[in-house]
Amino acid sequence: MMKPSLFSFLFFALFSATGAGAQEARTNAFNDPFLQVTSALTPCPVPEAPLYTEQEVREVAHVRAQHGGSCYRVGRCRLPNSYLYDAEIIPRVSQYIRLDGRFDDTSVWVQGERRLVFLKGCVKTREQSEALEKAVWLVDDVTGVVNYLRVGEEPIRYVPAQAPQR
Numbered sequence: 001m002m003k004p005s006l007f008s009f010l011f012f013a014l015f016s017a018t019g020a021g022a023q024e025a026r027t028n029a030f031n032d033p034f035l036q037v038t039s040a041l042t043p044c045p046v047p048e049a050p051l052y053t054e055q056e057v058r059e060v061a062h063v064r065a066q067h068g069g070s071c072y073r074v075g076r077c078r079l080p081n082s083y084l085y086d087a088e089i090i091p092r093v094s095q096y097i098r099l100d101g102r103f104d105d106t107s108v109w110v111q112g113e114r115r116l117v118f119l120k121g122c123v124k125t126r127e128q129s130e131a132l133e134k135a136v137w138l139v140d141d142v143t144g145v146v147n148y149l150r151v152g153e154e155p156i157r158y159v160p161a162q163a164p165q166r
Contacts, residue, residue, distance in 0.1 A: 026051035030064065030083070033090035033112040036121075037097045044107035044122035047148070067114055077115075085141050086112030093117055093139050103132055108149070110136075115143040122150045 028034070032050040052060070064083065071077035079085060090112040097103050097110070106128065108121040117136050123129045129149045136145045 024053040024055070026053050026056075028052070029057045031087070032083075033086050033110075035090055035094050035110055037094045037108045037110055038103055038106045038121075040105045041107040041122045041124070044150070047109050047120035050111060050113065064114075071115075082114045082143075085115050089115065089117065089139065089141050093136055093142070096135065096139055097132065100135055102135075103128065106132070108132070115141055116146060117142050117144070118146045118148060120148045122152075124152065126151050 028050055029052050030050070034049045065081075068081035068083045071082045072080045077085075090110055093110050093112075097108065103123070106121065106123045108119060108123070111118040111120065117139075119132060119136065123132065129147060129151055132149065133145050133147045136142060
């Protein structure tokens, strides 16, 4: 017969590894690009990368397949899936932001998903946030910009912007 303390330990270890207490591993299963572009503002909380559990991957895979292929089917994309653009777009967005010069005093990460660019991180002023958003709209193949930038100590807010006139 097992000693109660050893039994308790084994039960707790088994429950923790397979039960409600364990956190499921999260990965960037879809390889959505996520890059830090600037790093001048400290402290700026590091935004969460696009990470998914195995269950979340199963839940969103079908939706991603439908959304990704729809632009090609209607003739708005030259590639068969809009997610295929992201690995190319995000490095160009990063280069554009770095070379612009107006955003050197920020801490910004960019994430790509379906030709959308998500701006995350911290900027000094609302004007700087709006200028960064408008600048990213100018990068080829970008179909939308989602601005999750924090201005100073303000909480992050999202207000969808209209594409600027090119």
